[in-house]
Amino acid sequence: MxxxxxxxxxxxxxxxxxxxxxxxxxxxxxxxxxxxxxxxxxxxxxxxxxxxxxxxxxxxxxxxxxxxxxxxxxxxxxxxxxxxxxxxxxxxxxxxxxxxxxxxxxxxxxxxxxxxxxxxxxxxxxxxxxxxxxxxxxxxxxxxxxxxxxxxxxxxxxxxxxxxxxxxxxxxxxxxxxxxxxRAGATADGDPVLEALARDACRPLTVAEHAARHGMTTAELRTAVRRAAGCSPKDYLLSVRLGRAKELLAGTDLPVAAVARRVGYDDPAYFSRLFTRRVGTAPVRFREQQRHTVPGGWSDRVPDAEHPATVITGHV
Known part of the structure; x- marks a missing residue:
């Protein structure tokens, strides 16, 4: 009480x-x-x-x-x-x-x-x-x-x-x-550094290469990402990659090896070990639990919560 x-x-x-x-x-x-x-x-x-x-x-x-x-x-x-x-x-x-x-x-x-x-x-x-x-x-x-x-x-x-x-x-x-x-200085639409990292996360680039693409040193990129997301650039990139991998596993029939390549890993065995360690379950097992296959894949458009789509029932 x-x-x-x-x-x-x-x-x-x-x-x-x-x-x-x-x-x-x-x-x-x-x-x-x-x-x-x-x-x-x-x-x-x-x-x-x-x-x-x-x-x-x-x-x-x-x-x-x-x-x-x-x-x-x-x-x-x-x-x-x-x-x-x-x-x-x-x-x-x-x-x-x-x-x-x-x-x-x-x-x-x-x-x-x-x-x-x-x-x-x-x-x-x-x-x-x-x-x-x-x-x-x-x-x-x-x-x-x-x-x-x-x-x-x-x-x-x-x-x-x-x-x-x-x-x-x-x-x-x-x-x-x-x-x-x-906080003053923050943008409502998101941090530009994080947006750029998310856009290029699945490309085979090192953290140093990501920094160079933005005209920053590795230390400057690390500071910017830590300030914006509270984690290291490596962890941020990994979270984006694994999020995309989950979407592909749950929403497509792509083999695990193909999913690995789509998110930036040429070695499917390494990808599976990394996925299992971070997610707590193997990619195959995750697919079994979350399977929602949609022809053509899921939509990238964020739904409007204030004006949601409705299901119309009844006779036409």
Missing amino acids: HEPAYEIGCTSRRTRSGGAVTYHTWMRFFTPSPLHQRLGLVCLGVGLQHGALPTVGPRTLDHHVAVVVSAGGGWYRTPDGRRTTVTAPALLWLTPGVPHHYGPDPATGWDEGFVDFAGPATATYAELGYLEPDRPVVPLADAGPARAVIARIARAARRGNPLLEVETAAAVHELLVTLRRA
């Missing part, structure tokens, strides 16, 4: 000069059960605030917090005393064990939504580059999508919601993906 901590409406505080500053705060906090902790990522709290909010810290937490500033501005002070200006839209990462100190401009305030979360999956998200402990202030291109996810968590926090822990945990996963996509 969850426990609401507090819900505060309009609040005021006194400044040193004796004037009153008004701000609005709404917060809820939860205590997921040990069973829910096994989901790998749990939501511990959510809040929506705006106005000239009080300064936070200096303090240190034992869990992660994503603070999304959608309007206004303020400041963030690092443990070594350096002060960084925060201008909306922006994200503040509060990391476990790392002291933090921040607040909105007292003259203008800011609008923020925050989500507290924890779990072993945070380590993987950090390794993939979705969480950035060394970058506490992250400019965003748009805070809207992240605020929409936070609003859904807030709605899920209604009293008596039997799906609270699972619903909010799923939303935290979505929030991390949304924030990763919303």
